[in-house]
Amino acid sequence: MKKIKLLTLVALGLMLMYGCKDVQEQQPVQSFDEIVASRRSVRNYDASKTISEEQVADLIMTAMEAPSWANQQPTKYYVAMDPEKVAAIKDLIGEGNKRNTAGAPVMIVSTYIKSRSGFFRGQAANEIGEGWGAYDNGLSNAFFILKARERGFDTLIMGMRDSDALRNLLDIPEDECIMAVISLGYRALDPVRPARKPLNEVVKFF
Numbered sequence: 001m002k003k004i005k006l007l008t009l010v011a012l013g014l015m016l017m018y019g020c021k022d023v024q025e026q027q028p029v030q031s032f033d034e035i036v037a038s039r040r041s042v043r044n045y046d047a048s049k050t051i052s053e054e055q056v057a058d059l060i061m062t063a064m065e066a067p068s069w070a071n072q073q074p075t076k077y078y079v080a081m082d083p084e085k086v087a088a089i090k091d092l093i094g095e096g097n098k099r100n101t102a103g104a105p106v107m108i109v110s111t112y113i114k115s116r117s118g119f120f121r122g123q124a125a126n127e128i129g130e131g132w133g134a135y136d137n138g139l140s141n142a143f144f145i146l147k148a149r150e151r152g153f154d155t156l157i158m159g160m161r162d163s164d165a166l167r168n169l170l171d172i173p174e175d176e177c178i179m180a181v182i183s184l185g186y187r188a189l190d191p192v193r194p195a196r197k198p199l200n201e202v203v204k205f206f
């Protein structure tokens with residue numbers, strides 16, 4: 001009898017040491033649908049919160065898992081964390097975007113290396129040409145923004161930007177095509193979901 005009591009105590013002790021501790025440390029599990037539903041273009045950021053280089057690297061590691069043409073992985077990320085660089089990028093995205101990203105602590109410029117995706121032996125493989133590089137870049141950015149949401153961050157993809165000035169500012173080589181600027185931070189307000197088209201306008205089943 002004494003032996004059983006002792007074993008029960010040992011088991012409880014182990015559960016407290018390992019089992020319960022793990023549960024407390026776990027992040028609340030979000031389904032893919034929950035992440036997609038809560039991801040929005042955020043245009044109002046909490047300026048009091050910061051993000052570390054390790055946290056951004058973690059998001060980029062997920063973005064690197066995105067598929068790409070013949071695994072060319074043409075996408076690159078130029079990440080501004082330093083407040084001066086962040087401010088300089090915000091000056092190159094137009095007044096509206098600058099206002100909307102005011103509190104975002106991190107600004108990212110995404111590019112793709114030209115003439116890799118969609119190319120075979122230096123020739124465009126089909127009529128899409130460089131469009132495949134942009135396609136791969138968009139896939140990578142999609143992984144990035146969804147991972148960011150899973151980690152509790154928010155983003156805004158911006159196509160309105162001065163690419164020549166960004167190239168100068170961040171020393172981006174000429175063989176890279178500059179795509180979106182992405183702000184990264186924490187939402188200050190919950191954005192409204194813009195309506196989506198009805199399914200029948202988007203899909204045709206055969």
Ligand SMILES: Cc1cc2nc3c(=O)[nH]c(=O)nc-3n(C[C@H](O)[C@H](O)[C@H](O)COP(=O)(O)O)c2cc1C
Binds near residue numbers: 039042100180193194
């Ligand atoms: C390629 C691209 C460019 C965009 N450019 C801008 C932009 O310059 N400024 C902005 O406020 N939103 C921009 N957006 C965000 C869209 O307006 C937004 O994704 C769309 O309205 C749907 O809203 P949601 O992202 O909250 O679902 C852009 C989105 C994409 C994908």
